[in-house]
Amino acid sequence: MNRNYIFLTILMIVLAVGTLMLKPAKQLKQIEPETLLKEIVQPTRYISTDEVAKRLIQGDPSLLLVDVRSEAEFEKYSLPRSLNIPTEKLMADDNLSYFGVPGTKVVFVSNDDIKADQTWVLTKRLGFNSTYVMKGGLNCWMETIIDPVEPSPDAEETEFKTYSFRKGAQMYFTGAQVDDFNDSKVEVQVRRKEKTSVASGGC
Amino acid sequence: MHIHELNPWRTLIAVVIFVVILLAGFVTMTKPLLTYHLDMNESIQQLSDENAYFYPWELDGFIKKEAQNVVLFDIRDNFIFGQGHIPGAENISANDLTQEDNVERLEKLNEMGVTVVLYGENQLQANGPWMLFRQVGFDNVKILAGGYQYYAENKENLLAAKDNNSFKKGIPRYDFAEKAAPKDGAAVSTTAKKPVQVQRRQKSTVAAGGC
Amino acid sequence: MGPLIPNGIIGGGWDFVIAILLGVAFGFILEASGFSSSRNITGVFYGYNFVVLRVFFTALIVAMVGLMYFDYFGWLDLSKIFILPTYVTPMIFGGVVMGLGFILGGFCPGTSFTAIAIGKLDALLFTIGLYIGIFIFSLGYPLIEGFYNSGNLGNVTLTDVTGIPAAWFALAFTVVALAAFWGTMIIEKRVRKNMKEYKF
Numbered sequence: 001m002n003r004n005y006i007f008l009t010i011l012m013i014v015l016a017v018g019t020l021m022l023k024p025a026k027q028l029k030q031i032e033p034e035t036l037l038k039e040i041v042q043p044t045r046y047i048s049t050d051e052v053a054k055r056l057i058q059g060d061p062s063l064l065l066v067d068v069r070s071e072a073e074f075e076k077y078s079l080p081r082s083l084n085i086p087t088e089k090l091m092a093d094d095n096l097s098y099f100g101v102p103g104t105k106v107v108f109v110s111n112d113d114i115k116a117d118q119t120w121v122l123t124k125r126l127g128f129n130s131t132y133v134m135k136g137g138l139n140c141w142m143e144t145i146i147d148p149v150e151p152s153p154d155a156e157e158t159e160f161k162t163y164s165f166r167k168g169a170q171m172y173f174t175g176a177q178v179d180d181f182n183d184s185k186v187e188v189q190v191r192r193k194e195k196t197s198v199a200s201g202g203c
Numbered sequence: 204m205h206i207h208e209l210n211p212w213r214t215l216i217a218v219v220i221f222v223v224i225l226l227a228g229f230v231t232m233t234k235p236l237l238t239y240h241l242d243m244n245e246s247i248q249q250l251s252d253e254n255a256y257f258y259p260w261e262l263d264g265f266i267k268k269e270a271q272n273v274v275l276f277d278i279r280d281n282f283i284f285g286q287g288h289i290p291g292a293e294n295i296s297a298n299d300l301t302q303e304d305n306v307e308r309l310e311k312l313n314e315m316g317v318t319v320v321l322y323g324e325n326q327l328q329a330n331g332p333w334m335l336f337r338q339v340g341f342d343n344v345k346i347l348a349g350g351y352q353y354y355a356e357n358k359e360n361l362l363a364a365k366d367n368n369s370f371k372k373g374i375p376r377y378d379f380a381e382k383a384a385p386k387d388g389a390a391v392s393t394t395a396k397k398p399v400q401v402q403r404r405q406k407s408t409v410a411a412g413g414c
Numbered sequence: 415m416g417p418l419i420p421n422g423i424i425g426g427g428w429d430f431v432i433a434i435l436l437g438v439a440f441g442f443i444l445e446a447s448g449f450s451s452s453r454n455i456t457g458v459f460y461g462y463n464f465v466v467l468r469v470f471f472t473a474l475i476v477a478m479v480g481l482m483y484f485d486y487f488g489w490l491d492l493s494k495i496f497i498l499p500t501y502v503t504p505m506i507f508g509g510v511v512m513g514l515g516f517i518l519g520g521f522c523p524g525t526s527f528t529a530i531a532i533g534k535l536d537a538l539l540f541t542i543g544l545y546i547g548i549f550i551f552s553l554g555y556p557l558i559e560g561f562y563n564s565g566n567l568g569n570v571t572l573t574d575v576t577g578i579p580a581a582w583f584a585l586a587f588t589v590v591a592l593a594a595f596w597g598t599m600i601i602e603k604r605v606r607k608n609m610k611e612y613k614f
Binding site for chain 2: 007011034041083087088090091097110115117121125126138146173
Binding site for chain 2: 476486487
């Protein structure tokens with residue numbers, strides 16, 4: 001019998017057994033810490049309340065709002081069409097299966113942006129893309145969409161445009177009555193702008 | 204008789220190449236600078252760890268040089284750091300945090316038991332780096348609650364933070380339900396929340412690679 | 415690092431160049447292993463020559479174990495490679511058809527081309543038949559479309575289906591392959607003892 005064959009057989013068995021030692025239990029896929037930090041430093045994950053409002057009004061089907069507050073808080077008030085996954089329960093059940101669906105953008109919402117951002121870091125560590133954070137959170141939502149402040153008369157034209165959009169959004173989300181507008185500049189209308197990338201927002 | 208029995212060298216050469224490639228793999232494998240020490244659940248738990256935060260009133264002692272074992276790192280840009288910072292803080296821009304010498308420095312501080320406090324313009328800016336360093340095992344890294352903004356606004360009276368929660372993040376500032384209710388009191392949609400129709404990722408689908 | 419093209423290390427335009435180089439290498443190995451001889455190929459069905467089984471099993475276990483080490487070294491991300499979708503019954507049926515053609519024709523599609531390269535007339539006729547078969551299949555596709563697409567399990571691996579780590583499958587396949595090497599060697603010897611007319 002050729003001695004070569006015996007050596008080859010032993011070598012192959014040793015190598016195959018070696019594969020068992022390589023990764024004892026490959027659990028969840030994670031990205032490298034250095035890569036994670038590079039992602040963290042980028043501000044592209046923030047999306048403004050205006051952008052969220054616009055997409056909600058347009059009924060964008062690719063948008064998934066994930067509310068990371070506790071269940072009690074969520075019961076009291078939540079944004080329309082949002083889903084409750086408290087950060088503490090991120091790993092529980094099948095909650096992770098909401099992320100990384102091709103063609104959907106997950107936007108995390110919390111009281112302000114801290115908890116949402118923390119959840120974002122956690123999902124990013126698991127390598128999920130197209131997750132975003134609503135900048136300013138619900139506090140900012142109240143200040144900008146639910147109770148927008150009228151800009152001073154000498155403000156920029158764009159500020160009035162934003163204001164008129166917010167007024168319209170306020171009506172959409174609360175059912176508030178239209179105030180009397182004498183100034184044509186602040187005409188309420190919900191415009192459908194052409195789609196822009198979510199990532200371009202900023203509070 | 205097979206061809207390789209006539210020429211055993213060929214088999215040997217092929218085997219040697221195979222083994223050499225694998226050995227080269229083991230030798231050149233670089234040990235990553237940072238590895239995760241906390242798993243996902245531990246990482247979530249440590250978010251609610253009171254000891255992972257550095258509170259504004261603790262700054263008071265630091266500025267007066269009473270606190271010995273504390274180092275402050277300002278993770279904002281060098282340019283902004285120059286415009287004003289907490290006295291005694293060092294500047295390491297967030298981009299440079301994982302540079303080898305900085306990580307070594309953090310390791311040294313960790314061994315000496317020195318508390319490292321990260322702060323950014325606001326708490327949000329330092330949030331990610333802070334989480335990352337806690338997750339890779341630096342349990343001496345803390346985050347300044349409220350960030351630089353709170354410090355800058357309340358420089359004179361940092362101790363007051365003990366009695367109010369104005370520095371705190373993550374709490375609602377309004378009663379959302381009341382504020383968002385219709386102003387004229389008409390047609391409040393009190394109906395039970397409809398379950399959201401959401402598409403889930405199917406377990407079986409493998410990440411579609413480059414075909 | 416890898417896979418090279420999806421990770422953008424080399425441009426997507428290179429895939430044809432790589433395909434040609436790999437094709438040349440594959441053809442060379444087929445010919446070097448003696449696969450352009452119909453006797454070697456069909457020998458596996460008559461029990462006097464198992465070189466086909468040995469070569470393919472060797473390639474399989476070396477590639478399998480090698481890829482797992484490459485994944486561990488960080489040279490190749492196994493989660494990013496493309497996995498062919500699995501169609502259960504069509505694949506079994508296709509395997510049977512292929513095996514029958516194997517015995518009848520004495521070539522598999524790849525080896526028929528290497529045999530043409532060394533000037534075999536039977537291989538030329540085999541490839542002509544191959545193209546006629548492709549033509550008939552294409553014309554008849556609407557008739558068998560339903561069966562062709564049935565039993566789709568998606569892009570699954572054995573690990574996805576069973577939940578057993580890939581390393582255990584690698585070990586099992588390696589042991590089976592090595593056992594087959596030694597087993598077939600014994601079968602070969604016995605069968606050849608009774609053969610007078612065939613010289614190796």
